[in-house]
Amino acid sequence: xxxxxxxxxxxxxxxxxxxxxxxxxxxxxxxxxxxxxxxxxxxxxxxxxxxxxxxxxxxxxxxxxxxxxxxxxxxxxxxxxxxxxxxxxxxxxxxxxxxxxxxxxxxxxxxxxxxxxxxxxxxxxxxxxxxxxxxxxxxxxxxxxxxxxxxxxxxxxxxxxxxxxxxxxxxxxxxxxxxxxxxxxxxxxxxxxxxxxxxxxxxxxxxxxxxxxxxxxxxxxxxxxxxxxxxxxxxxxxxxxxxxxxxxxxxxxxxxxxxxxxxxxxxxxxx
Amino acid sequence: xxxxxxxxxxxxxxxxxxxxxxxxxxxxxxxxxxxxxxxxxxxxxxxxxxxxxxxxxxxxxxxxxxxxxxxxxxxxxxxxxxxxxxxxxxxxxxxxxxxxxxxxxxxxxxxxxxxxxxxxxxxxxxxxxxxxxxxxxxxxxxxxxxxxxxxxxxxxxxxxxxxxxxxxxxxxxxxxxxxxxxxxxxxxxxxxxxx
Numbered sequence: 001x002x003x004x005x006x007x008x009x010x011x012x013x014x015x016x017x018x019x020x021x022x023x024x025x026x027x028x029x030x031x032x033x034x035x036x037x038x039x040x041x042x043x044x045x046x047x048x049x050x051x052x053x054x055x056x057x058x059x060x061x062x063x064x065x066x067x068x069x070x071x072x073x074x075x076x077x078x079x080x081x082x083x084x085x086x087x088x089x090x091x092x093x094x095x096x097x098x099x100x101x102x103x104x105x106x107x108x109x110x111x112x113x114x115x116x117x118x119x120x121x122x123x124x125x126x127x128x129x130x131x132x133x134x135x136x137x138x139x140x141x142x143x144x145x146x147x148x149x150x151x152x153x154x155x156x157x158x159x160x161x162x163x164x165x166x167x168x169x170x171x172x173x174x175x176x177x178x179x180x181x182x183x184x185x186x187x188x189x190x191x192x193x194x195x196x197x198x199x200x201x202x203x204x205x206x207x208x209x210x211x212x213x214x215x216x217x218x219x220x221x222x223x224x225x226x227x228x229x230x231x232x233x234x235x236x237x238x239x240x241x242x243x244x245x246x247x248x249x250x251x252x253x254x255x256x257x258x259x260x261x262x263x264x265x266x267x268x269x270x271x
Numbered sequence: 272x273x274x275x276x277x278x279x280x281x282x283x284x285x286x287x288x289x290x291x292x293x294x295x296x297x298x299x300x301x302x303x304x305x306x307x308x309x310x311x312x313x314x315x316x317x318x319x320x321x322x323x324x325x326x327x328x329x330x331x332x333x334x335x336x337x338x339x340x341x342x343x344x345x346x347x348x349x350x351x352x353x354x355x356x357x358x359x360x361x362x363x364x365x366x367x368x369x370x371x372x373x374x375x376x377x378x379x380x381x382x383x384x385x386x387x388x389x390x391x392x393x394x395x396x397x398x399x400x401x402x403x404x405x406x407x408x409x410x411x412x413x414x415x416x417x418x419x420x421x422x423x424x425x426x427x428x429x430x431x432x433x434x435x436x437x438x439x440x441x442x443x444x445x446x447x448x449x450x451x452x453x454x455x456x457x458x459x460x461x462x463x464x465x466x
Contacts, residue, residue: 028367029445036362036448043358094347094361119347120364121441145438146409148347193350201310205352227357228350255354 033091033123037139040089040096040125048135050127056136057086057126068118068147070231075126080110085129088114090229092122093148094194098229104220106240108179113237117147117192117229149194152232156197156204159189159232164260166250170267179239180266184214186235186252192228206255209234213251216266217244242266306378306420307413311345315416315434321423322430327439330405333431338403339395340369342449343376343414344437365449366407366440370395372455376406376414387458388418389425400427407433407440 041050060074077083086101086109098116103109118124121143128136152159164187171181186209193206212224212234221240240248247263300316318324325333347361365371374380375388396402404427406418412434419432433439437446 029447032448040358040360043360092362092364094349095353095357095359097358120437121446143442145441191352193352194347196310196312198310203348203351206350207352210354228353255352 036091037123037125040091044087044089044097045127045135050135050137052138053128053136054138057128057138059124059126059138059140061124061140061142063141063143065118065142065144065147067150068144069150070115071118071142071144071147072115073113073124075112077109077111077128079130080108082130082132083109083128084131086112087125087127087129088116089125089127090116090118090122090142091125093117093119093229095228098227100225102220102223102225104215104222106216106219106221106244108239108241109222110179110239111237113235115231115235117150117231118142118144119148120145147231148192148228149196151195151198152189155199156189156191159191162187164188164252164258166252166260166262166264168248168250168262168264174242174267176242178242180242181237181239182248184212184236184238184250185233186212186250186260187233188252188254188258190226190228190230190232190234194228207258208254209252210255211251211253212236213249214238214240215249216240217246219244221248306417308378309413311377311408311412311414313413314411315413319416319419319423319430319432322419322432325405325431325433327435327443329431330433330440333403333405336403338405338429338431339392340366341375341392341395341404341406341415341418342366342369342371342408342437343406343418344371344373344408344412345377345414346373346451363449363451364441364446365437367445367447369407369447369449370452371449372452374414375455376408376412376417378417384458385421387455388421391452391454392422392425392427396427400425401429402427403429403431405431405433407436409436410434410438412436 055078058076065071075086083103088099089096090098101112123139124142125137125139167185169183174180188209190209191204191207193203195204197204206228208228209226212226214221222238247265249263251261253259297314300314302316302318302320342365349359363371372388404422406415408415415432419430422430
């Protein structure tokens with residue numbers, strides 16, 4: 001009966017032309033994972049249509065992560081000129097909505113890299129929002145567990161030392177007319193609220209970077225809405241258009257009224 | 272690698288604090304006399320007196336006997352400090368067919384909760400204390416050790432403790448979404464301590 005239902009639902013979904021990329025060799029598990037994704041999708045996008053498009057955004061993630069609290073994620077966007085925003089969702093994390101990037105006119109949104117926490121073996125989804133309002137999703141399965149509750153291996157005070165300090169690394173010389181790559185590093189424990197202090201046995205309250213605005217001159221590069229699923233000491237790789245004036249400015253704020261601002265001079269363009 | 276470093280850091284921390292508790296080393300963790308009342312997460316003994324400790328292979332061998340599978344993984348709690356408008360959608364995946372009683376390995380446990388735990392296991396084994404039972408949670412988790420200990424004390428003769436837990440299972444097998452056992456949760460009503 002179960003098999004029949006499964007076959008039936010697969011037929012139905014095929015009939016409705018709903019491509020389900022992670023349903024290869026469908027099992028009850030896949031069905032449950034698809035149901036989970038539907039639930040999350042509805043909570044984030046309401047009744048907006050999300051189209052499967054493996055080519056719109058490619059997810060690079062280790063199949064098996066070495067450290068579930070520091071899982072490197074690379075997102076490559078195919079048609080970067082049409083991109084308005086990018087969502088990253090870790091389905092089985094209790095707070096699945098990990099990150100939302102909104103790109104501005106100074107962005108070159110071809111690739112974003114970051115590090116996240118993964119609570120259990122799960123699908124992760126990237127959803128691109130295009131300027132004309134389409135939502136395009138792709139998925140990948142990641143094997144990692146315990147990342148949300150993994151303690152940092154130091155006291156909370158130590159973890160918060162230098163909170164809000166930032167560094168930015170530019171990759172090579174910034175050439176006029178060519179997109180430039182940069183890595184932003186923010187010192188912040190990004191406490192998930194699920195980590196137990198091993199000595200007091202209390203849970204450290206959630207304290208995480210909620211908003212990160214990166215601007216170049218008077219133009220926005222990107223604005224990030226973050227969550228407890230972003231790994232401690234956030235590191236974000238991005239690219240920008242080198243046409244701006246002045247430094248790159250970063251403003252970060254967390255959910256406990258922490259606010260930090262730094263400016264980084266862009267290395268002079270060489271001819 | 273980082274995970275190892277982290278463990279090493281905690282081991283060192285335990286030594287520094289002179290914590291003679293069983294949780295300060297991955298090796299030679301002695302069995303406590305009774306239930307373990309420390310934090311659920313920590314190094315556990317290699318043994319559980321009166322029970323059979325099984326690995327994945329042992330569990331696979333036992334499964335044809337349809338043992339009662341008792342999952343005691345703690346439920347994820349909404350973190351303090353998480354803004355109210357953030358969606359909080361915890362989910363739990365377990366061994367297919369397992370009965371999830373979140374926190375049933377916590378000690379101390381309210382007597383009425385302990386009674387519900389034993390009643391549920393009795394139902395799952397059809398009142399036959401010679402039926403096989405498997406307790407598990409996640410690796411390095413005292414909850415499943417305590418749950419096994421409780422069942423041994425209650426007279427179950429074929430208690431199996433599966434220390435690798437959900438993580439040890441999901442490498443080779445499918446998991447299924449598990450909802451907290453309704454009877455266990457009814458008795459709960461905000462009672463169970465979550466640590």
